[in-house]
Amino acid sequence: MTLAEALNIVRNAPNEAGSFDVMLACGFTPLHLRTFLCAHLQQRLPQRLVRVGSGLYGDLPGTLERVSGDPVQALAIALEWSDLDPRLGYRSTGSWSEPAVRDALNVAAAALRQLASAIGRVPSHVRIAVSLPTLPLPPLFRTPGWQASGNELLLEHELSGFALELAGRRGLAVANRRCLEEESPPPRYHPKSDLSLGLPHTPAHADALAFTLARLLAPAAPKKGIVTDLDDTVWDGIVGEVGPDGVSWDLAGHHHLHALYQKLLAALSARGILVGVASKNDAAVVEKVFQRPDLVLPPDRVFPFEVHWDAKSRSVARILGAWNIAAEDVIFVDDSPMELAEVAEAHPGVRCVRFPKGDYQAGLAMLRELRDLCANEEVSEEDSLRLGSLRQGARFQRLVESGPAPESFLEQADATVTVDWHPAFGDSRALELVNKTNQFNLNGLRFAEADWQLRVAQPDTVLAVLSYEDKFGQLGRIMVIQGRRNGPLLEVDTWVMSCRAFARRIEYQCLRMLFARSRVSEIRFAFRPTPRNGPIQEFFTEILGQKPEGAFPMTNVQFEAKCPPLYHRVKECGSEA
């Protein structure tokens, strides 16, 4: 991005949108970095008006202290060596003698402790991104540049300890220096600009650094599932030609890239990413490969298998249906450009990634890309339950369709709905669900963590998180509803339910409990139709008798007149709402 492009993006930000306020804390002149940061954040948050403020030149600790009093949602900290001791930068005339360098290291260590302490005082709802020094150190150590000096290693050691301490804090992300090195190669330092203006970064490096900070402050929603081909992808070879024992993924056969791919799929699956198979093959032959004990990807981590001779796009459609997620949440991996093109045309939202058979450099880049697309800072209990509950959902659906009548089936499901009326402050699951759910979602609104915490901390707020389990297993926490008391009314601003929990009448149980708990006769829903919230539109249409166009009220009488029989046991926990 050029500076002119960045200025243009900032200038065209939506003025009427809710603001997203960021503090940029750095010891140098923030000019270009601030503009680039604002532009990159604006691109990632197009519905918000991003505003980036900065502190005083040379006063990083002071800027951090002021964040506690400023109503900001995010904090970007761009450290450079001179913030730790001016002698570690070029603008100082302080000595580079051995005793002075040793003293500078002591000062730097103390400065890092002071910074860690100041960061610890930043309110927990503020999302923080930290970049460690990105510029080269001056030639102040006595060893040649190609030899690591003890003092330099000591400095790096102090810095690593500081970063490790910070990385343990929830809501704080530390930029990966190795990744930034790849994305922003030298020269990063602009000596004349630094010495004359206090602007140490080249514009290209300021852009790369800002992009990194923006990605940390406003991360993209992780993908939820990977649909993979098998032949020349999960393994080397065409199983239909060479048989189940002929395909390989081993080092000896020079096919280890396929083992690495399997290993990544297994690891992602353990973190809650769904893995499904779309393969043009004979299902019986594929089943035999999945019985091989040397397979790195355990077959029980894969669901569903679409193995037949039908078009891949139709397999992907069926897998999306089984997972009940949108195409935008899914990656499709295949070695065939033709298959990728066929799927991309049928499902434009799916991210199509080619498996670069035989090209190890491209293969490793692909593994990193998949990891990055699916990366999630926290793995919740719900993530580990997801695969099991999808299998359960498929079983549930089969039983509904082929077993007893649906009504008696629901009656015999032995279901329990647990409502937590006051989830712990800082519990990330509620916000995660709100920001990830598309289909049963009242209005599609997404929130920054700070916005959400402020919203639920209001004294008139009603917040409930619902969990579900039945005789088929647990679904975990699958619903969030948030509203505000307004006299005799309850105004519901947020309501989402995981698609894994559809068809169990949990949404009806939720409203019944909400009417009873709030003792109101009417609830007003801040509903807004979105391209993807069809399921909640259908639910409201069922009760109201017509499709709502926007916000609307619903009386308890209206609701009860349409509410079907509910068979759940209900458990409530949390303090009085």
Added chain:
Amino acid sequence: MNDIEKRLSKCFRAVFPDMAEAQTLAATQESVEAWDSLATVTLVTVIDDEFRVELDVEYLAEMTSFGKFYEFLTAAIQNGRDSSV
């Protein structure tokens, strides 16, 4: 406007978004309220991106009008120089 003036005008409007194209030719530090030292630095970086001509920071103080920037650019381009001037 010739080609250099048009491109330079585009740079000015990137930094001073409220400025009309016709106003840019006459723009000076005195006549443009938003034109402070930081705006000069931003302008220089934008011009560098547009023309691939690096202006030495020592000359920043002299760049007080559209005309000064234009003179600098035409000299740099006529001399066929694409590095520091």
